Amino acid sequence: MDLWLVGTSSHGILTIWRDFDSVGGFREFEILDQFNTVLLEESFSILYHTTKTQKTWGFRSDSLIMSKLMPLPEDIPFFLAPFLPTSSSSLTPKRPFTTLTYAQSLDSRIAASPGQRTSISHLETKTMTHYLRSKHDGILIGSGTVLADDPGLNCRYTENGESHGIRPIILDPSIKWDYKGSKLEQLVQKGEGLPPWIITREVGSDELSEAALERQEYLKKHGGKFLHVISQKDGTLKWSDVLNKLSEEGIRSVMIEGGAKIINDLLANSEELVDSVIITIGPVFLGSQGVQVSPSSEVRMKDVAWWSGIQDSVVCGRLS
Ligand SMILES: NC(=O)C1=CN([C@@H]2O[C@H](COP(=O)(O)OP(=O)(O)OC[C@H]3O[C@@H](n4cnc5c(N)ncnc54)[C@H](OP(=O)(O)O)[C@@H]3O)[C@@H](O)[C@H]2O)C=CC1
């Protein structure tokens, strides 16, 4: 369990840091998030009163309930509209409408180091991400991301009080990730998320490790599903096959969030598979140890539009 430190700045913004080395107290801090204090949930109120007096306070991560999202900036729906799936998207069953979307630093990194969950987006653009989730049937990430981030992959944006169930889809060909005990499982148990689908390569059960078979059984028992795709000679899966499989399963739109391997592959090779690209850019340099987005060759975007908010900018476009 991590220790957390909370403090307010003079202009009333609550900042949450995570103890970096977990030993010897708070020596180095990773700034996790900044919340406008009025947006905090009830459970934060004690912390809020404590921090209001400029004191700091340590608490345990299991008592950290995520803040509510911010109100969505009014101009965001209009700005994003040309890049979103519509009700007539993907009526042809070949593949879903596919949005590639992620948050990056100024030096094109999506995490501070491999395997480290790193907050780049401001609460405002995080809210935009949840709005995007509300417009898609599925959200896809790779095994590297699920293992590093233990993400929630649900949609917390509500419209007229209605919530949207988005299907978490994980490209995990060798079933490395364990659903048991994950944040995703906790959300499903609370009725705040859907059980995930796992895309694996089509192999006989004798080719899977004992641990992978156990993970598979557990998830199947708890509402998850495995989608098998025939791999190429090098063991990788063709994106057209992956998307085709999702389409067969009724997914009409999917947002692909990462990580780096997946983003780099799709940017380099898949202009005919990706309909929109939506990138949040946060004002931070994550440094040369960071996980880099940089496709193997030049890629240009067309139909480009920019939006700027409190802290971040967002660029949307299509691959040319
Ligand atoms: N800032 C942001 O918006 C985001 C940041 N991230 C960060 O990205 C990092 C993870 O990135 P990365 O390590 O590159 O991992 P990825 O999430 O891209 O997963 C890579 C793995 O996915 C599987 N995979 C990918 N493509 C294929 C394919 N075509 N066929 C078969 N399997 C495939 C492979 O799994 P296997 O090895 O099991 O065969 C591969 O090793 C994390 O630190 C995370 O925090 C992630 C998403 C968004």
Ligand SMILES: Nc1nc(O)c(N)c(N[C@@H]2O[C@H](COP(=O)(O)O)[C@@H](O)[C@H]2O)n1
């Ligand atoms: N939009 C965005 N901004 C960041 O700063 C991020 N680090 C990410 N990461 C992606 O979001 C997933 C986490 O989602 P939950 O909030 O846990 O549902 C993570 O797995 C990355 O795909 N995104």
